Amino acid sequence: MASLDYAYRRLVNTLGPERVARSEFDRMVYSHDFASLPKVALLQWKLYPDFVALPQTTEEVAALVKLSDESLLQITPRGGGTGWCGGSVPNRGGVLIDMRKMNRxxxxxxxxxxxxxxxxxxxxxxxxxxxxxxxxxxxxxxxxxxxxxxxxxxxxxxxxxxxxxxxxxxxxxxxxxxxxxxxxxxxxxxxxxxxxxxxxxxxxxxxxxxxxxxxxxxxxxxxKPETSKALVYAFPDLPGAARFLKAIVDSGLEPYHAMLADRDHFVFERALQPDSPEPADLALVGLRGSKDDVADTERTLDGLVAKEKGKRLAVEVAEQLWRERYNNYSARRLSRGLLTSYNLVPVGRLPEAVETAARIRRRLKLNGSVQAYLVDTTTAALVPYVLMDDTRPSGGTALGFVKRMGDAAFKMDGHPMGLGLFLVFNLRKMHGRATTFISAVKAVFDPRKKINGGKTLEVWTKYPWPGVRAIPPQGMAVGLEIAAMLRRAKPTRDRFVRTYEQEKGS
Missing domain, CATH: 3.30.465.10 (Uridine Diphospho-n-acetylenolpyruvylglucosamine Reductase; domain 3)
Incomplete structure (x- = not known):
């Protein structure tokens, strides 16, 4: 392997000094994605890249890839870093390629x-x-x-x-x-x-x-559609909101989007922003199309809501939630971290799924929220999140929630999404014998495993020695299950909202 100083000079020759970063602070920013990684992860992986490269053209990306054959440094491609299981985070340092300057x-x-x-x-x-x-x-x-x-x-x-x-x-x-x-x-x-x-x-x-x-x-x-409209409904409980989303599919309606969020999500939102909607179990529906079609769909939705004893909220509330539809994780500001568990389940089992997610969260004594939305006419995304403090010794045990949620998704004829650093053990459960085909494709395209190697199919560590260079995928599953057990044994429930309110008042 070439020295890091030599590799740096070659990178600078390719991109220029202003688009190659090697300071500790610059590299630290890329040592995690949207999810919070506990400090103990640094013992297993080299999460800080050795260098961060910011190409602006396809030709520069190709040059960086070819340079890896010379330097023998791993390559980690990265977009916005909004993932949740470490897919865009290095495991052995190397060169992280930040694609965000290719933004035309x-x-x-x-x-x-x-x-x-x-x-x-x-x-x-x-x-x-x-x-x-x-x-x-x-x-x-x-x-x-x-x-x-x-x-x-x-x-x-x-x-x-x-x-x-x-x-x-x-x-x-x-x-x-x-x-x-x-x-x-x-x-x-x-x-x-x-x-x-x-x-x-x-x-x-x-x-x-x-x-x-x-x-x-x-x-x-x-x-572009003739008109767009957002509607929001409150329900007596979250399963009622889930049955409403299922009824949308059963009725053959085709809204642009339909999602739900539990009361706890809006408790977090109100702690941060007093003008947020009154906490309740809500469903938000976005409509697009001709004015007549939108009006017809709106009337049908009102009828479906009535069957679940729900009620429509003011148009101002709907418009506010729709404006903020891409910002679902403000609650992260209440703690020092947040974990999302992303799972796909059959639409028909969505009511059961939201109850299961809430039950797992309670058992593990975590603050968090249950959210879900319709992916298509057969599938729903179940996306609960939990708050965590990765600076505390118990912070990393929150990862057990992701493991338990994935197991529950399989039991409901669904599966978790994402593999990255943590969830490689789910690959064979998801794809069965096709896992061998996936491995064979990787071997054909990337025999040296230089681009995002040691993920998806296997779990590399930062250590070069035989026997500890990689962890069996099932070993990660056992580790996360132990984390869940430790989390459940924790004597007290997290109280991030209360702590935030106390700190804000002091």
Whole structure:
């Protein structure tokens, strides 16, 4: 392996000194993603990259990938860092490639109904651009403000629009990818109008950056709807709100989005912002379409709500929640960290799922919230979050919640989402014998495992010695289960809201 000083000089020669960072502070920022990692993780992984590189062109990304063969440093691609299981966090240092300077929208094809963009553009910026041209995105991830186009594709994100425009895989027309050997791949060439060549787009969807680095994407767009409207309903309990979301699907309705959040979420919001809605178990529905269709759907929704003894809240509340729809985790400010468990479950089992999530959270004595939304007509996303303080000895035990939630999702004929550093043990449960195929594809594309190696399929550590270079995936499962047991044995329940109020008043 080349010395770090030599590797730094080569990186600077490629990008210039202003786009290569090596100070401890700059590297520390990239040692976690949106989720909080306990300090003990530093014993297992080298979470700080040796260098941070910020390319601005596809050619520069390719040069960085080729340079890895010379320096033998691992490469970790990163978008907005909005993931929750360490997929964009280094495990052995190396070079972290921050794609956010590749943030240009390149072209809008009005006739072909597509927009081509660099991978570092956030979905919110892309949405704003498309709407300014009279079009709309049929799909937008739930964390659109921070999530980049490439990052969402790598993680297989779900979000807004699934009931009407399909899921993310349905809106990607083409990708440009830098492969681990530095060559460029176009997954669905425009010249292949007859479909004679294989469309490799789906190969990179949800691959967590292990097969290559996405540099550009062509996304399908639709005509901007005539009107949009948000509705919000309060229910006596959260299962009632979940039954309402199920009834939306059973009735054949196609809102743009439908989600629920429990009372605790709004308790957190009100502690931070006094003008937040009165705490209650709420469902938020977004409608898009012609004025007549929106009015008809609104009347039908009111009837479904009445069956669950719910009530519609003021239009001002609905508009406020819709404006803030991409910001679901303000509660992080109440503690020093937050963990999200992202799971997919059948729509028919959503009422059971929200009760299960609340029960697990109570048993583990955690402060948190249960949220969920409709992904499409068959699937719902169950996305509870819990607060944690990773500076306390007990902070890391909150990771046991993610393990218990994933186990519960499997029991409900669903599965957790994301593998990253922590959840590799779920891969075989999710894909069975196909896991061997996934491993074989990685070996073909990246035999040296230089791009995001040691994740998804296996768990590398920072140590170079045989016997401790990697942890068996099931070993991670055992560790997280022990964390859950320790968490449940904790004698007291967390009280982050009360602590926050006391500190604010002092």
């Amino acid at each position: 929208v390149l072209a809008l094809d009005s006739d072909g109904r597509t927009v081509t963009t660099e991978a570092g553009v956030t979905w919110k910026d892309l949405e704003d651009f498309v709407e300014s041209k009279g079009f709309a995105l049929p799909f937008v991830p739930t964390n659109a403000v921070g999530s980049t186009v490439g990052g969402a594709i790598n993680s297989g994100s779900t979000g807004f629009g699934g009931l009407r425009g399909g899921r993310l895989r349905d809106v990607i027309a083409n990708l440009e990818v830098v492969l681990p050997d530095g060559k460029l791949l176009t997954t669905a060439p425009n010249a292949d109008a007859g479909g004679q060549l294989a469309d490799l787009t789906s190969l990179f969807l949800g691959a967590e950056g292990t097969l290559g680095i996405i540099t550009k994407a062509t996304i399908r767009v639709v005509t």
